[in-house]
Amino acid sequence: MSQNDALFERAQKTIPGGVNSPVRAFRQVGGTPRFVTRAQGPYFWDADNKQYIDLIMSWGPMIVGHAHPEVVEAVKKAAETSFSYGAPTEGEIELAERICQLMPSIEQVRMVSSGTEAAMSALRLARGYTGRDLIIKFEGCYHGHADSLLVKAGSGLLTFADSTQNAPSSGGVPQDLVKHTLVLPYNDVAAFEEVFKKQGDQIAAVILEPIAGNMNLIQPSGEFLSVIRNLTSKYGSVLIYDEVMTGFRVALGGAQSLQGVIPDLTCLGKVMGGGMPMAAFGGKKEIMSKLAPLGNVYQAGTLSGNPVAVAAGLKTLEIVSREGFYECLGEQTQKLMQGLKQAANKVNLPFAVDSVGGMFGFYFADQVPTSYEAVTKTNIEAFKKFFHLMLDEGVYLAPSAYEAGFTSIAHTNEVIDAIISAAEKSFQKLK
Numbered sequence: 001m002s003q004n005d006a007l008f009e010r011a012q013k014t015i016p017g018g019v020n021s022p023v024r025a026f027r028q029v030g031g032t033p034r035f036v037t038r039a040q041g042p043y044f045w046d047a048d049n050k051q052y053i054d055l056i057m058s059w060g061p062m063i064v065g066h067a068h069p070e071v072v073e074a075v076k077k078a079a080e081t082s083f084s085y086g087a088p089t090e091g092e093i094e095l096a097e098r099i100c101q102l103m104p105s106i107e108q109v110r111m112v113s114s115g116t117e118a119a120m121s122a123l124r125l126a127r128g129y130t131g132r133d134l135i136i137k138f139e140g141c142y143h144g145h146a147d148s149l150l151v152k153a154g155s156g157l158l159t160f161a162d163s164t165q166n167a168p169s170s171g172g173v174p175q176d177l178v179k180h181t182l183v184l185p186y187n188d189v190a191a192f193e194e195v196f197k198k199q200g201d202q203i204a205a206v207i208l209e210p211i212a213g214n215m216n217l218i219q220p221s222g223e224f225l226s227v228i229r230n231l232t233s234k235y236g237s238v239l240i241y242d243e244v245m246t247g248f249r250v251a252l253g254g255a256q257s258l259q260g261v262i263p264d265l266t267c268l269g270k271v272m273g274g275g276m277p278m279a280a281f282g283g284k285k286e287i288m289s290k291l292a293p294l295g296n297v298y299q300a301g302t303l304s305g306n307p308v309a310v311a312a313g314l315k316t317l318e319i320v321s322r323e324g325f326y327e328c329l330g331e332q333t334q335k336l337m338q339g340l341k342q343a344a345n346k347v348n349l350p351f352a353v354d355s356v357g358g359m360f361g362f363y364f365a366d367q368v369p370t371s372y373e374a375v376t377k378t379n380i381e382a383f384k385k386f387f388h389l390m391l392d393e394g395v396y397l398a399p400s401a402y403e404a405g406f407t408s409i410a411h412t413n414e415v416i417d418a419i420i421s422a423a424e425k426s427f428q429k430l431k
């Protein structure tokens with residue numbers, strides 16, 4: 001029995017499913033999760049001492065590569081002065097100032113410990129600010145596991161009239177709560193307009209991933225974004241961009257800096273904590289000032305603004321702000337995607353690719369999908385086989401066809417070439 005198998009067997013005795021977050025369990029692709037022992041740059045090693053090129057990078061945060069010496073140094077220094085005080089520090093101000101400077105739509109920001117908390121708190125704030133209950137989210141977008149957000153569309157759900165058909169996509173979520181969440185298809189302008197025409201003045205917030213990464217990578221159309229912005233402004237609903245994944249990943253200023261649409265609130269996480277439990281939400285001062293202790297919308301956290309996490313985040317943001325960082329990251333990622341596509345073409349497999357900055361998607365399909373429904377129609381069986389063939393070759397892809405992939409600045413030419421050559425072999429076998 002391999003060490004990974006032994007650890008998985010042992011883990012399942014005391015941890016439900018053997019993992020502390022479900023997607024780690026290889027549920028879609030099958031097989032034994034790899035237990036990581038260490039990581040460096042673009043690589044990690046598992047319990048059997050096999051080396052992998054990492055294309056998840058902790059689901060996004062490790063954009064400067066694993067165990068970057070400067071980040072390690074900053075964390076060590078912070079840790080020497082205790083791990084947490086539960087009282088404010090100057091580092092939190094520096095991080096807040098840095099975020100506001102890099103994302104001008106954010107005038108004030110509150111730090112939390114996970115993306116889930118960021119989205120949950122932003123929604124509560126939007127509801128408190130508007131005095132309304134209804135929220136809109138989009139099918140296939142993930143905003144963490146707060147109750148209101150664990151909802152998928154009932155079949156044929158397009159308008160408010162159908163919203164009572166919404167079913168929670170998790171046990172333990174009251175139907176009563178779900179009735180306040182409307183789920184619409186991503187990139188469907190007509191569906192969005194129709195709901196706003198009927199219910200616009202009751203909608204507290206619209207929350208979306210401005211580049212979706214939780215149904216593989218799906219980009220929004222310009223029209224979709226501008227209709228959302230115009231109607232939310234017209235009806236006084238709060239537009240929340242969930243940039244937990246895209247913030248400091250697709251560009252220094254996030255997706256909003258590429259698309260030219262300015263949200264009211266933004267959720268951040270992942271890269272901003274450099275791999276430590278750290279996230280944030282922020283935006284217009286007028287809205288943010290409704291938060292406790294100034295306003296009546298309560299939100300708090302024992303470990304919020306944790307000094308060790310702040311140190312990792314500040315150093316990571318310093319590194320990504322250096323000249324040419326995103327140009328290089330974007331070029332490398334594109335090179336990787338083109339290489340994968342060429343390798344698939346050689347064996348005549350339907351295969352499409354997309355990327356923005358250090359985030360990418362590949363699809364066993366003729367075209368890049370534009371909705372959750374389209375992603376479900378890609379060849380998932382081919383993906384599963386490809387995943388395992390690549391794993392054998394020492395390349396660790398996201399273990400689901402519904403996840404985006406992530407590169408880092410440590411994915412140099414040599415690393416990209418190694419991935420492409422693994423893909424060539426894998427496609428040959430897949431054929």
Ligand code: PMP
Nearest residue numbers: 114115116142143144242244245
């Ligand atoms: N929002 C988005 C867009 C995400 O991708 C994620 C996590 N993948 C979350 C929120 C939740 O973040 P966390 O897992 O830190 O709670």
